[in-house]
Amino acid sequence: MAAEFLKLYPTNPDPRRIDYIAQALRRGAVIVYPTDTVYGIGCDIHNARAVERVARIKGVKPTKNDFSFICYDLSHIADYARVSNSAFKLMKRVLPGPYTFLLEASGNVPKLLNTNKKTVGIRVPDNDIPRQIVHELGNPIITTSIRDEDEVIEYSTDPELIFEKFQHQADIIIDGGYGGNIPSTIVDATDDDFTVVRQGLGELVL
Known part of the structure; x- marks a missing residue:
């Protein structure tokens, strides 16, 4: 059955x-949705079967995934990550925005x-569609880009x-307008020596 x-x-x-x-x-749906960068594929972080489906769509093993969490804001971040005062201040300054911490x-x-991954990516995109979904859901959703990192694909925007x-892979596809083809900037904030791991849309001034 085709997605909505x-x-x-x-x-x-x-x-x-x-x-x-x-x-x-909540029932286990997989959705495709806009962010402030590229479109993403995601599901409720509490639904293991849905997480496995997202991994299959992305072509990775669930245990080897590099999925990030989309959060509404930073109020519940301590439930999922350990964050220093310095990192929290930086995140508060630039989020919502095109960054993955x-x-x-x-x-x-x-x-x-x-x-067994020791790190988690946290996203608070500057787009009210995923943020309001997360707010209504009551917890983060998994996010992974539909974009192939090696090439810009026409369908991705x-x-x-x-x-x-x-x-035929997702349950709901959200038309939130044309997306971008530049991914988020990834910042390693596991310690206070912040490092840009991948330069994307966000221009971070430390």
Whole structure:
């Protein structure tokens, strides 16, 4: 069965559709959604089967994943990561924004993702569609880019082309307008010697 194709506007996204998507995520749905950079694939972090589906779509093993968490804000970050005062101040200054912060994972992350990874990526995108979904859901969602890191693919920015590609893999595909093809800037904040691991859309001034 083909995925649902739902239109949402980044400015004041329809609360009824946000609630509908959050309920679907609780039932194990996999969604494709816009961020402030490229479109992402994600699911509820508490649904192990959905996480496995996302890993299959991405072509990676669930235990080897480099998934990040999309959060509404930084209020519950301590549930998933250990963050120093310096890192928190930096994140508070630049988020929401096109950054992924690598932090030391809390004890909850291995249980959630069935992985031994010691770090977790935290994203608070400057786009109200995923943030409002997370807010309604009550916990973060997994995020991984639909973009191939080695090439810019035409389908990665056009919602209708994204639907054509992923309609039989995801349950809901959100049309939030054209996306970008430059990923987030990844910042290693596991210690206070902050390092840009990947330069993306965000220009970080330390």
